[in-house]
Amino acid sequence: MQHCPLCHHDAIRPVFEDRRRHFLVCQRCALVFATPGSYLLPAAEKQRYGRARRDNKQKQLAQFIATLLQQLQTLQPNVLEGLNFGRVLTPALLQPLQQSGLQLHQYDPFFAPEHQLLRQQYDFICCYRVFEHFHLPAKEWQIIVHALKPGAWLAISTPLLQSVEMFAKWHYKNNPTHVSFYQPQTFAYLAEHSSLQLIFAQKDFVLMQKAS
Numbered sequence: 464m465q466h467c468p469l470c471h472h473d474a475i476r477p478v479f480e481d482r483r484r485h486f487l488v489c490q491r492c493a494l495v496f497a498t499p500g501s502y503l504l505p506a507a508e509k510q511r512y513g514r515a516r517r518d519n520k521q522k523q524l525a526q527f528i529a530t531l532l533q534q535l536q537t538l539q540p541n542v543l544e545g546l547n548f549g550r551v552l553t554p555a556l557l558q559p560l561q562q563s564g565l566q567l568h569q570y571d572p573f574f575a576p577e578h579q580l581l582r583q584q585y586d587f588i589c590c591y592r593v594f595e596h597f598h599l600p601a602k603e604w605q606i607i608v609h610a611l612k613p614g615a616w617l618a619i620s621t622p623l624l625q626s627v628e629m630f631a632k633w634h635y636k637n638n639p640t641h642v643s644f645y646q647p648q649t650f651a652y653l654a655e656h657s658s659l660q661l662i663f664a665q666k667d668f669v670l671m672q673k674a675s
């Protein structure tokens with residue numbers, strides 16, 4: 464029987480299919496996901512991911528982190544150590560961020576798979592356009608939550624699906640490396656079940672804080 468890859472519930476129903484893929488929605492956590500049989504093989508996934516790594520995503524990622532740091536420093540001035548999870552910034556773009564006294568560690572499953580980083584805890588974790596690539600979102604979620612210190616911040620950039628009815632026309636599903644799609648209530652569900660507070664979930668930005 465199919466289960467939701469995020470909350471493991473079996474109350475799932477089809478929402479859409481095209482020539483290549485079938486998509487299902489979970490009735491409990493509202494995750495929309497591609498059926499596992501349609502995933503790209505790791506080599507193809509890495510190649511597509513690498514392409515995105517070289518292009519303008521780097522500037523967007525640097526901007527995302529810089530804006531986030533400004534916001535976090537107004538909320539909590541002593542934010543010092545963070546983890547950029549899933550998509551690494553090049554050294555040239557990382558350096559200016561680190562000059563301000565910030566320690567930013569980076570983990571990427573393909574290009575910087577330093578698993579020991581995931582066993583430490585951080586003042587904040589940021590994930591830029593990463594969640595939509597998760598084949599095993601429940602496992603990745605557990606790793607991320609455990610790597611947050613009490614009171615730490617989690618900032619996620621992923622385009623939120625506003626309603627299941629909009630999925631059929633949503634261009635974001637057309638990229639074959641995008642396999643997990645979240646609605647605002649998916650993050651409400653995750654917050655409730657992980658001792659996190661959901662502060663914000665709109666458009667393509669989600670901010671959460673772990674309980675102190």
Ligand SMILES: [Zn+2]
Pocket residue numbers: 467468469470471472489490491492493494
């Ligand atoms: Zn679910």
